[in-house]
Amino acid sequence: MLVLAILFVLLSAGGLIGYGNQALRFEPLPKIVNVPPGTHLRSLSGILEREGVVGNAQVFWLMGRVLGKGGTLKAGAYSLDRPLTPLELLDKIERGDISQATVRFIEGWNWREIRAALAAQPLLVNESAGMSNAELLRAMGAEASHPEGLLFPDTYFFSPHTSDIKVLRRAYRLQQEKLMAAWEKRAPGLPYRTPYDALIMASIVEKETGAAFERPQIAGVFLNRLKLGMRLQTDPTVI
Template identity: 35%
Template sequence: MLRLVKILTVLVVVAGVAAFAGYRYWESRLQAPIAVEEETLYEVPRGAGYNRVVADLAKREIIRDDWAFRLLTRIEPESIPRLRAGEYMLEPGMSGRDLIALLGSDRVVTYPLTIPEGWTFRQMRAALDAAPKLESRTAGLDDDEVMALLGREGEHPEGWFFPDTYRYHKGMSDLEILQQALSRMERILEEVWEGRSDDLTIDTPYEALIMASLIERETGAPEERREIAGVFKRRMEQGMRLQTDPTVIYGMGERYDGRITRADLREATPYNTYVIDGMPPTPIAMPGRASLEAAVDPLPGETLYFVSRGDGTHHFSRTLREHNNAVNRYIRNRQ
């Protein structure tokens, strides 16, 4: 009996040692570096489960001991994250455990999409269509249908999308970017309107959005935005037309070829501020925050005119005579 107890004790010890050694070997296989020698892009397909991904990693020879990863589901099922669809960057030296943790994280590869200040909605849609790996859900839809999908049925899209650099990952859609840009513009416009000056010729946040779009298209010089806003304000107060060329260009649409003729200035479009009184019916571009802030806080002064110097800045004038002299100096002499 004593001999049997000794034998059983030895067997238990041997089994324990073997189990411990087996566990250590299994763990060493999970902790071993994956087989990539440089940064490697790997995609988890939508709907792919853990076992399918492990099989794919083994097939691509990114991991060598796939049995160790399959065994993980039995020994430590709680350590297996829910894998997220998307692209991931695999790094040399990362372990198998690091790899599984990465594929269940939010560290997906992202791509930048820059929407510059002053772009139109048409330009933004073209950029979305051309963005690599971004799912297009608006292709073939007109602007009204796009706005309906965004919950803004019947509204004109121009100006409502905040210009910025947005990041997306494979699997995201253009509608998601549009919704982000729309929500940001709504929030920023509300913030800016709350801080508006008391003495304005505009009465609503939407009018501020329209005014900001005119300012955005007129100048890229930060120091001029409030002065241009002041010119527009004073012209409206005195019953003068705004006479801003970007509204003519916008009204021409795709006919614009880089030149404005006298006939274009006289053409009666809803946007041509040489013909209509006040502001156009909608924004003509996507303004940035600085132009929004200028629209609600115009610079006081007496200037009523401005003309481009040809270097991105403008010469401002108080009288028509001074303005005509500036036109001769900066426009006609240059031509």
């Protein structure tokens, strides 16, 4: 039985080596494949099958496993501008040979966490290093006096060696677009003077509770207090 098991592995490895060195056929060229942060070999195989790059995700995954490939995959947008073999494709993603990289701003992050995420991305040029918040806000084109809540939480793609300030500008402009769209649809009679006032309230409500079903009630309590000229009396640790 042991001999048969070894023979099966050898035959499988030989077939998978042949598969790994056979050019993939996919169209159109170039094809852009986005690899999100945290992608592993099995999830990458599924992405490639859905994008039409490989015909069978299971075979691609098995090849990587048997041949010891795909252990460390780099996130980013990969431009496939010529037919590649499965092994060439895995090498490309392991090297991080990308046309675009990514940085992610997670909902609920504060300004310190956002700046730390930018500084930790090696493919960004960290032009904001050493800049004060006020200086950085001016560089972003923001008129606000405080940076919290100004950036839209999302995954941002960028070309290697892009300035981190350029990414911040994009996140700021996207947040402004979303905020203005919501402001134009606001209900009448709300006690907010500016879209930023509404954003501050939304941030406070979000920090007050992690349960989505509680937020309308909490927002209603705060709105009534504002209309009556009362203090919000929110937990100071959430602001």
